Amino acid sequence: MTGSILFLLIIVLGGIAWFFGRVKATRFSATNPKRGTVHSLPNYHGWYVALWAIGPALLFLVIWNIASPALITDAALASPAAEQLPQGQFARGAILAEARSIASGEQVRAFNPLSQSMVEPYKAAISYYQMIGMVAALLLVFACGVFAWLRIKPELRARTKIERVTMMTLLLASLIATITTVGIFASLIFESARFFSMVSPIDFLFGMEWNPKAVAGPRGETGFGAIPLFWGTVFIGAIIAMIVAIPLGLMSAIYLTQYAPPNFRAWMKPILEVLAGVPTVVYGYFAALTVAPALRDFAVSIGISGASSESALAAGVVMGIMIIPFVSSMADDSIAAVPSAMRDGSLAMGATKSETIKKVLIPAALPGVVGGVLLAVSRAIGETMIVVMAAGLAANMTANPFSSVTTVTTQIVQLLTGDQEFDSPKTLAAFALGLVLFIVTLLLNLIALRVVKKYREAYE
Amino acid sequence: MNSAVAFAEERNPTDWQSDAMQKRIRKRYASERRFKALGLGAIVLSAGFLAFLLIVMVGNGLRGFTQTELPVEIDFPAMTGGASPSQFVGANGSANLRSLGVQDIVSTSVQIQYGEQGTELFSAGSWQTVQAAILDNPGIVESRTTLYLPVGSEIDVAYKGDGNASAEKTVEELKDQLSTGFNSNFLFNSDATDPMQVGIWGALKGSLITMFITLIIAFPIGVFSALYLEEYAPKNRFTDLIEVSINNLAAVPSIIFGLLGLAVFLNLFGLPRSAALVGGLTLALMTMPVIVISGRNAIKAVPPSIREAALGIGASQMQVVFHHVLPLALPGILTGTIIGMARALGETAPLLMIGMRAFIATPPGGIVEPATVLPVQIFLWSDEVNRGFVEKTSAAIIVLLLFLLTMNALAIYLRNRFETRW
Numbered sequence: 074m075t076g077s078i079l080f081l082l083i084i085v086l087g088g089i090a091w092f093f094g095r096v097k098a099t100r101f102s103a104t105n106p107k108r109g110t111v112h113s114l115p116n117y118h119g120w121y122v123a124l125w126a127i128g129p130a131l132l133f134l135v136i137w138n139i140a141s142p143a144l145i146t147d148a149a150l151a152s153p154a155a156e157q158l159p160q161g162q163f164a165r166g167a168i169l170a171e172a173r174s175i176a177s178g179e180q181v182r183a184f185n186p187l188s189q190s191m192v193e194p195y196k197a198a199i200s201y202y203q204m205i206g207m208v209a210a211l212l213l214v215f216a217c218g219v220f221a222w223l224r225i226k227p228e229l230r231a232r233t234k235i236e237r238v239t240m241m242t243l244l245l246a247s248l249i250a251t252i253t254t255v256g257i258f259a260s261l262i263f264e265s266a267r268f269f270s271m272v273s274p275i276d277f278l279f280g281m282e283w284n285p286k287a288v289a290g291p292r293g294e295t296g297f298g299a300i301p302l303f304w305g306t307v308f309i310g311a312i313i314a315m316i317v318a319i320p321l322g323l324m325s326a327i328y329l330t331q332y333a334p335p336n337f338r339a340w341m342k343p344i345l346e347v348l349a350g351v352p353t354v355v356y357g358y359f360a361a362l363t364v365a366p367a368l369r370d371f372a373v374s375i376g377i378s379g380a381s382s383e384s385a386l387a388a389g390v391v392m393g394i395m396i397i398p399f400v401s402s403m404a405d406d407s408i409a410a411v412p413s414a415m416r417d418g419s420l421a422m423g424a425t426k427s428e429t430i431k432k433v434l435i436p437a438a439l440p441g442v443v444g445g446v447l448l449a450v451s452r453a454i455g456e457t458m459i460v461v462m463a464a465g466l467a468a469n470m471t472a473n474p475f476s477s478v479t480t481v482t483t484q485i486v487q488l489l490t491g492d493q494e495f496d497s498p499k500t501l502a503a504f505a506l507g508l509v510l511f512i513v514t515l516l517l518n519l520i521a522l523r524v525v526k527k528y529r530e531a532y533e
Numbered sequence: 534m535n536s537a538v539a540f541a542e543e544r545n546p547t548d549w550q551s552d553a554m555q556k557r558i559r560k561r562y563a564s565e566r567r568f569k570a571l572g573l574g575a576i577v578l579s580a581g582f583l584a585f586l587l588i589v590m591v592g593n594g595l596r597g598f599t600q601t602e603l604p605v606e607i608d609f610p611a612m613t614g615g616a617s618p619s620q621f622v623g624a625n626g627s628a629n630l631r632s633l634g635v636q637d638i639v640s641t642s643v644q645i646q647y648g649e650q651g652t653e654l655f656s657a658g659s660w661q662t663v664q665a666a667i668l669d670n671p672g673i674v675e676s677r678t679t680l681y682l683p684v685g686s687e688i689d690v691a692y693k694g695d696g697n698a699s700a701e702k703t704v705e706e707l708k709d710q711l712s713t714g715f716n717s718n719f720l721f722n723s724d725a726t727d728p729m730q731v732g733i734w735g736a737l738k739g740s741l742i743t744m745f746i747t748l749i750i751a752f753p754i755g756v757f758s759a760l761y762l763e764e765y766a767p768k769n770r771f772t773d774l775i776e777v778s779i780n781n782l783a784a785v786p787s788i789i790f791g792l793l794g795l796a797v798f799l800n801l802f803g804l805p806r807s808a809a810l811v812g813g814l815t816l817a818l819m820t821m822p823v824i825v826i827s828g829r830n831a832i833k834a835v836p837p838s839i840r841e842a843a844l845g846i847g848a849s850q851m852q853v854v855f856h857h858v859l860p861l862a863l864p865g866i867l868t869g870t871i872i873g874m875a876r877a878l879g880e881t882a883p884l885l886m887i888g889m890r891a892f893i894a895t896p897p898g899g900i901v902e903p904a905t906v907l908p909v910q911i912f913l914w915s916d917e918v919n920r921g922f923v924e925k926t927s928a929a930i931i932v933l934l935l936f937l938l939t940m941n942a943l944a945i946y947l948r949n950r951f952e953t954r955w
Contacts, residue, residue: 134587153628197861227740236851246757247775250825253818254778257789260796274705280641321575341576348583350937352879354908355930358915359586362923394582401579425561427568448784455786458908462915482882483787491888511785520785 079134079207083214087127088219094122099224100274113232121231124238125221130213137206145198146173152194158170214276261511264504271498272297277505283468284477285488285499297502299509301468305385305478309464310453312475313389313397319446321393322400327430329401330408349398357462360391365463372475382466394460396449403448407441407525408434440528447521451514481506574878590927590934597928600716600729602681603707607642607663610672618671630667636660637704640683654703656683656729681714686728686921696920719928723894724910728921732913732931735896738906739809739889740878742897746813747820747877752870754817755824756859756912759866762825763832764854783822790819790937791886799887806888814884820873831862840947864951871944876935881908907933 098118102111146169172191176199225231270275280298325345329338365387372380411434419429435442465477466487488503547552609616613633613711619628639660643651666680668674675681683689691700692711722732758779766772771905794815798804804811835858843853884890889909895902905913907929914926 082944179752181782231851236849239766239851239855241758244760246754247761247766249754250758250779250782250822251775253793253821254782257785257793260793261789265795321579324572324575325579328569330575332569332572332578341580344580344583345576348579349585350875350879350941351586352881352908352933352937354879354881354911354915355586357588358911358926358930359589361915363589394579397579397582417948425565427565430568451784452786455788457786457788458912461882462912482786485792486882486885487790490790490888504792504796507789511789514784514786515781518781521782 079210082135083127083210086211086214086218087123090126090214090222091119091123093119093218093222094225095119097222097232101227111227112230113322115203117231117235118225118366120235121229122218122221124235126214126218127421129217133213134206134210137209141202142173145195145202147197148201149194151190152197159232201444206479208451210232217302224444230350243518261504261508264501267444268498268501270506277502278509280443281470283484285484285502295496299481300480301470302479302484302506303509304470305464305468306454306480308472308478309385309392309460309480310456310473311388311450313386314393315446315450317390317393318400320450322397322449323404323442325397326401326404330405331430331434345398345401348394351395353395353456353458354462356391356395357458357460360463361460361495364391368475377473377475380475381465381467381477383477384475385464385478388460388464389474391463392453392456393457396453398451399452400445403445404438404442407438407445407528410441411437433509440524444521444525444528447517447524451517451521453482455482455510455514457486461486481510485510542775553889572780587934590930592927592930593924594927594931596693597924597926598716598921599641599693599713600683601689602712602714603647603681603684603710604613604712605639605642605655605682606678606679607638608675610676611639612641613674618674620665621671621674626668626671630664635664643682653706654684654688654695656685657727658718658725658730659683660858661730665730676763681712682730683714683716683718684711686919689729690844690920690924693924695856699894712757715787719925723896724892725894725914727918728917728925731925732905732920733910733932735893736905736907736910736929737891737932738896740906741906742809742900743812743816743884744874744878744904746900747816748800748870748874750814750817751820751824751873755821755870755873757823757865758826759828759832760854760859763829764858765850775851777824779822782818783826787819787880788882788886789851791883793818794883805890805901805903808901809897810850810900810903812884812904812906813900816877816880819880819883820877823876824866824870827872828862828866830871831865832858834865835861861953864953868944868948871940871947874876875944877939877942879908879933879937881912884909885912891897907936 095115095118098111098113102115126146128473149172168191168398172189172195175189176195185302238250254356277297279300281300282296282298283301284296325341329342333341335394365382368384368387368390369380369382372384415433415437416429419433420426424432460480460483464480464483466479466483467477468479468484469476485503485506488499488506534794549558550640561694561778566580602904616633618818620626640652643655648656662682663680684692687700687701688711690696691704692713696704718730719732720735722730723735725731758775760775762772762779766775793813798814839861840853843857845851848856874910884906889905890913891903891905892913893903911929911933914922914929
């Protein structure tokens with residue numbers, strides 16, 4: 074809590090610094106009779122002082138927060154209570170970690186009596202170093218603030234300096250996306266590498282049996298064959314969902330762009346878009362509560378064996394409904410991009426509207442539609458909640474849509490929720506699945522964008 | 534020349550009135566009508582799905598806002614030994630109430646009225662309703678008062694429609710006394726094991742805190758990135774790299790962000806599990822690309838003449854952007870931000886990865902305390918076996934959809950009201 078109070082205090086001091094800087098600058102720009110001798114407006118001088126006051130102090134606090142735990146541990150180890158600690162590196166570390174979390178208030182009671190004895194030295198060290206950090210930060214605020222205030226002169230190029238800082242901030246902000254991408258890739262690769270050191274990648278990618286619960290020993294694992302998961306993902310996301318979404322999405326787009334009166338279009342387009350805005354957990358609940366039981370009853374009534382209350386069909390159909398607006402808007406865009414001369418030419422030859430659409434517009438728009446479908450597939454296979462709630466956990470290799478299959482995302486959720494130790498192959502397998510999912514969706518997107526782009530250029 | 538004439542002579546003009554031709558045209562027109570009907574059918578079917586989904590949710594969910602009640606007459610003066618209303622007013626009110634032992638008073642009163650097994654009719658937490666009633670209006674302790682208390686979950690479900698056999702029988706017996714009241718627990722309580730006592734306030738508060746963190750992180754970063762990429766970035770490899778990674782992030786499945794949050798925020802940085810802070814950070818990384826992309830479009834739409842005019846009267850590059858371009862682009866950026874936030878509000882999968890699926894019975898008090906959010910609460914309730922949770926899940930979905938609807942309506946309003954077409 075002291076951390077956030079200190080932070081607020083520094084911000085407030087920065088505000089005061091801004092005020093003083095501005096006052097000083099206002100004074101000399103008012104008394105300076107000759108125009109052009111003052112480089113910047115008073116505001117910029119204010120910001121100049123404020124940034125000097127806050128920046129170094131915040132930087133110092135960040136560094137201090139990284140460095141101080143090591144200093145605190147050293148100080149605690151130097152205390153007399155530390156002499157009775159065991160020499161073993163591992164046992165020592167565990168006791169110290171426990172004492173630290175008690176001293177900082179995260180934990181209430183110690184399991185190990187030795188850690189209890191270390192709590193007091195820890196507390197002392199923590200408050201000592203916190204004090205030093207606080208005093209140093211506040212001193213830094215004053216010193217740098219006064220330094221900058223003294224430097225304020227009519228000819229100081231405050232605006233240029235402020236603009237340079239702003240520019241750096243903008244650049245840093247835009248780097249965060251890149252850092253995130255790298256972070257995703259690095260964390261997935263890193264954890265997957267640990268997984269693949271325990272389970273062979275060949276077994277993982279081409280194994281036919283998925284049963285992570287049966288895995289026992291640290292080596293010679295079986296049951297990490299991901300083919301059934303890949304099949305389930307493709308079956309639900311790329312086959313069933315697309316059988317629903319492509320005809321409905323495409324026909325909706327055709328009707329809305331070619332036939333519908335403007336009024337109808339203005340109402341129906343947002344309504345279709347609402348389908349994309351409904352949270353996936355709602356679709357999942359809908360699939361599990363309403364669609365799945367209805368489909369099971371239907372399957373039983375027409376005598377299909379192996380009908381399960383968690384069926385691939387229920388998850389796939391509901392996912393397809395979710396994807397409709399996606400397919401429809403991509404198809405809409407690509408049909409609109411077909412030059413109207415082609416359409417008019419066909420109509421002028423006496424073709425009916427539907428003949429024009431089927432023989433001219435769709436073939437011309439096909440690359441765009443295909444790109445849109447690929448994007449839709451990449452979305453469908455990455456979708457989690459619908460399949461978690463409606464598709465089940467049994468890793469079956471079956472083409473029966475009424476039976477239960479499982480998908481990559483379902484298994485990631487399954488492996489990572491509940492109790493977890495971070496080094497078991499069970500947990501790490503989730504990252505390997507995540508890596509496969511990431512690479513496949515990335516490739517689908519790249520291909521789709523390339524297809525769409527190439528075809529756009531052809532008409533421009 | 535010659536052959537062309539010969540050809541023209543050989544070929545008679547098409548007789549459009551002939552039967553064969555008329556039949557062909559009719560066929561083509563019929564196919565045209567079929568195609569058009571097919572298109573209309575596709576739209577009606579898609580909209581029908583939406584309507585069906587909403588009807589199912591509203592139909593189930595509205596019952597979640599009501600509860601079935603039975604009247605209980607409580608003889609306060611006799612049971613409390615003559616407590617006065619003034620005891621329950623002010624700072625010590627709730628402490629005095631706790632020492633009063635409301636739970637025993639309620640169960641005794643119930644046993645007097647409904648027999649030895651009477652307490653089983655009622656929800657285990659029904660005495661809290663009495664407690665709240667006393668705090669609300671201390672005057673009731675001076676006399677015999679009849680209060681309506683929530684019944685147990687099984688009877689509640691049976692009274693509302695489809696319960697099990699024994700509960701149906703009980704309902705049949707008590708039919709004249711049972712009534713329906715507004716379930717205020719649902720709006721003000723948090724998660725619980727008894728469906729009569731659950732509420733969404735804890736999850737809603739968790740959602741609001743998480744959204745706040747997402748907003749204060751994703752909005753500045755998103756706007757700054759958009760400004761940099763549109764206004765300053767030089768055309769080079771480095772800029773391409775940034776652009777590619779933003780477009781790529783927008784297409785990454787949400788569960789991957791959950792894996793990132795787990796590996797980086799929890800395991801590497803050691804931030805607390807289940808905390809709104811981690812949820813907010815994870816969702817911020819997911820929302821940021823949406824804000825960048827919509828922000829860039831909004832900035833692109835500001836005409837160059839504005840920039841040139843500002844530069845012409847001596848503004849610096851930075852002043853042009855912050856004094857002119859950004860304010861003009863702001864409505865568009867805000868619209869994109871609200872849409873991105875609405876998406877984050879409905880997101881479940883990444884939050885499951887970072888442990889926000891724990892059973893949490895108190896609303897979170899801060900950003901590092903264990904919290905849950907609305908969609909995750911819906912997911913957790915949907916897993917419950919107790920029939921009473923079905924309507925609560927749908928009711929929570931109604932609340933979530935109302936929030937999303939409001940946000941989207943706000944976005945549309947902003948776009949129509951403030952967006953300038955140049």
